[in-house]
Amino acid sequence: MKMKKGSSICKVLALSIFIMLMLCYNFKVLGQECPALVGPLNGENQVATTASINWETIEGVPGYIISLGTTPGGTDILNELNVGSSTSYSPPTGLPKNTQIFVTITLFFFNQANITCESQSFTTASLTEVPECTFLFNPMNNAIDVNTTTNISWAYAPGATGYLFTMGTTPNGDDLVPITDLGNTLSYNPSMDLPAESDIYVNVIPYNGIGNSIGCTGFTFTTAPEATLPNCTSLITPYNGETNIPLSPFLEWNEVPNATGYRVSIGTSPFETDILNNAAFYRTSTMVIDFEPNRTFFIKIVPFNDAGEAIGCSQETFSTLLGCGPYYDPLTSELVVLNPDITFPDTVGICQNGSGNVISATDEADGYRWYSLDVDGNESLISTEASLSIEKAGEYIYEIFDIIEGSGGTIECSSSKVFRVEESSIATIENVRVTEVLNGLNFEVIVEGNGNYEFALDNPEGPYQNSNIFGGITPGTHTVYVRDVNGCGVAEKTIQQDLTVEGFPKFFTPNGDGTNDFWQYRRPQDSNEIPYEVIHIFDRFGNFLAQIDPKSLGWNGIFNGRKMPASDYWFKAISFNNKVITGHFTLKR
Template sequence: MKKKWDYRIPQILAAPIFFIVLLFAVFKTSAQECPALVSPADGTTLVPVDATISWEAVTGVPGYIISLGTTEGGNDILNERNVGSATSFTPATGLPESTEIFITITLFFFNQPNIVCDSQRFTTAALSEVPNCSTSISPANNAFEINTATNISWNAAPSATGYFITIGTTQSGDEILVRTDVANTLSYNPTTELPTETDIYITIIPYNRIGSAVNCSSSVFTTAAAAVLPICTSMISPFNGETNVPLSPTLEWNAVPNATGYRVSIGTSPFEKNILEDAVFYRTSTLIIDFEPNRTFFISIYPFNEAGEAIGCTQETFSTLVGCGPYFDPLSGELLVLNPVLTFPDTITICLNNELDLITATDEADGFRWYKLDDRGNETLVSSSSEVMLDEEGLYIYEAYDIIEESDRIFECASSKTFQVFISETPVIENVAVKISSNLLNYEITTTTNGNFEYSLDNEYGPYQNSNRFTDIALQNHIVYVRDKAGCGITERFVELDLTMNGFPKFFTPNGDGINDFWQFIPPVETGENNISVIFIFDKFGALLAQVVPNTNGWSGNVNGKALPESNYWFKAIATNNKIIKGHFSLKR
């Protein structure tokens, strides 16, 4: 993938002049790869107009800027949308039909010029049917106490190229807004405030060149008494678009005169609130501790009062940088990151009642920290060395850091991950259920506790399998082994072949075809011994029907020359050691 260089953000850390000159010289011949489209792939045709666009992640690239247009490098559909570290984007109002779409991906960096990649393209399919109705409208259906200055918004309807909106005070009314084409937008701000304490009916009808959606139902909400909404605010510190922001900054925004509070959300992409979600503040500043370095953050602030919250407030961004990279290395032509690379696993299993559950770091670094997370996400430091003793299940954080000296300052470049600790123990076999099928055995093993176990048959050293079932095994005695995968122990059970499980057919078919016409005890294949002396057969009322002895064909299903009907019948067998075996079987015709 080719690329072009964008010098609009030449943020370079303090460095000697000769290094900067060399750095820019190497930029022109950098081997930095641009991402390929994953879906739709470059050159794809007949792409749905509501497709999600995704691309390969590029190692060391902290963010992406996306433009969409109908010409190479164009942005007439979407102009330079910063999506943070996300590797996918769904256009809110879809894409035009039967159109060649060009997507331009810009690699965003904190400490070097952005890289503008060559455009890739795909072609959308033609529309074939009218759109469906929108699935959600805001304010929500049957909502009440809605501010009279509310904005009206709705979800995109796939394949819609525009929307008609009608507003009235009755189910089919239009006295507030006669059916109006608002084009391909997903919101409408009434030109005048809505009447107070009134039921307001909203009808949204998506359309495209084929026609309009049908049977779209109205949504109704009730307005509140007259009140004045606050206006939007803006960031003071960091200011919108600021870079090189410290990791623990004080966020400050402009006060709004009639606001009683502010609802603040922060995320690592325009579509997330994974840092701070709808937190309410009654002041105009707050201290944030330990932002992640080298990331773009998206912040939304909505002032509110008793009338509601401000409408149409825009999202702002800022980026952190503390010197840990990624840097462009002119010698290798690659991006250099000073944070340790982590290989520590996502899960750790410790053995119950084992005093030697010592966990050791798997990575090279100058220092380490281990934290225990409680149910509320609070962290407790449990070790500051490369080893930690753990004896409780739960979530933990593993952190490895290198100490960096640069420009007369010392700082840490840290990498961390959350991992799960599980407690396991030596398995205890509760039962081995045995079933016979076609002179073969099936085992199902259950344990007293659930664990991460594996199973072997007749060999302690394996092979082991994850399934607790063994099928089609020989009619003989066996030993089953259950082993904890974390090495917490192994247990075994000898399963003796029970005579009651072998030799007595489950059914027979006395229909004269010469196959399975008699019911008789069948000696086990592995022994060939007939250790049954006599068998008595009964009906369901306990009446004796027949007596069967060895070395005969068995019972024919007749009594006194009369064929008995299909049913279940019972038997009592007496073994040569006087052991009594009871069971039942089916007669089928």
């Protein structure tokens, strides 16, 4: 029987890739699908420096962040500009000439981590001529009653890499600003207020590596009498951060004494004005009809008068009904989400043919729900406890929720994820491969089984490691232990390492402890005969050190009354039929 989870999970899609859980609060968990450049194309050459950058629209992505650089992932041209839901960006000062430009698109989300896509690139063309002339944006040429605190801004001149700027109170004059190279910027902020009720003359000459623009004319505007800018205002109803407000609220804000009007912008994110865009009001209130329910809205109110607009006014927020966020926190300038964070793993193991396989929540929450998923993606509620017993492998959903108290009552804010249960089993140790290295032996443990295994040497309590290889092991008898991380059991295997090769030990330790104090030939257990007549011992430089009888205790590591150092030594064994066997061994101290 299929059971539904309420308002927190609306649909499960594409089990073979991801199971996307859609929240009825208009948020969606997305897989990583990245947009391709559609103009210029990835890899395109001879791109105009005036080109706009366009990319594909990805369904369900609320916004995009674009970076431009001269290296993959670089931001030296443009550092993470949020362009909202737009899929186009026009560099205001153009692109550098004859340069490979790397474009990095980041998918912006409210309810999950942003996704940074792989960089794409194109190469711009070289400049072949001087730039065109420009024109003033603000103030416009021949404008009157311009505020004395105004900034000067102009249009991008295609092909320009910089601008020469002068400003004065006479045609072509420079008494206010002498000729100044502003670099590749499109505005100038005067260091002091302009003279009131005066004609101001501005020259902006674009240039590039070929030369200056030719035939450019100057601009002029007239300043207004001195005036005072208004201060900022703030919301009265609803107050900043208020939740559970009506869908058709009455918006009201504080009056500013010297303001003649107010410009109001409202959006569904901090970066958009999709509800109201800079609309002018000449009162301190307005009615808004039919806001969406369970959404957070971002509002900015900027008073203005004849002197201009108030400077530095902050954005405020309110929410229709009581939702789980995201909410904009003006103190931290961050979005706050009330849905609990999930740390539960993507995969959980249970023991084959086991009983009582208990799986527990990894997160603190007010409540829990566990669902099983069938092959068609149908959900069935199987538990509302923090732990449950699962007996078979398959797809499941883990959901946690917190109960949030608000002025309109309580609401459940939930988070969920799909996880997979896989069966584990105790390991079968097929083999332990032993190889000789300079500092001892290496063990490689070969196992079979359906599980996730850890490995330990000589101690069933560990420490355990993820690698199945142990290095630098002394010769002798050892035991390896392999345990399943899901608690399905520990397997072990003992390795009795043969210390001899053709009867000659690989090492000895003449330290007087009664073990391996002498180096000597050891006859095989199934033989009563010693086939060698004499054995000669040499150092690694070929110097003769000792001659021993194969029937004696052997060499004790002493030469001329002096203990020989730890090192490799050589032997030559001569049989009764004059067959010669040579090899080497190690003296360990």
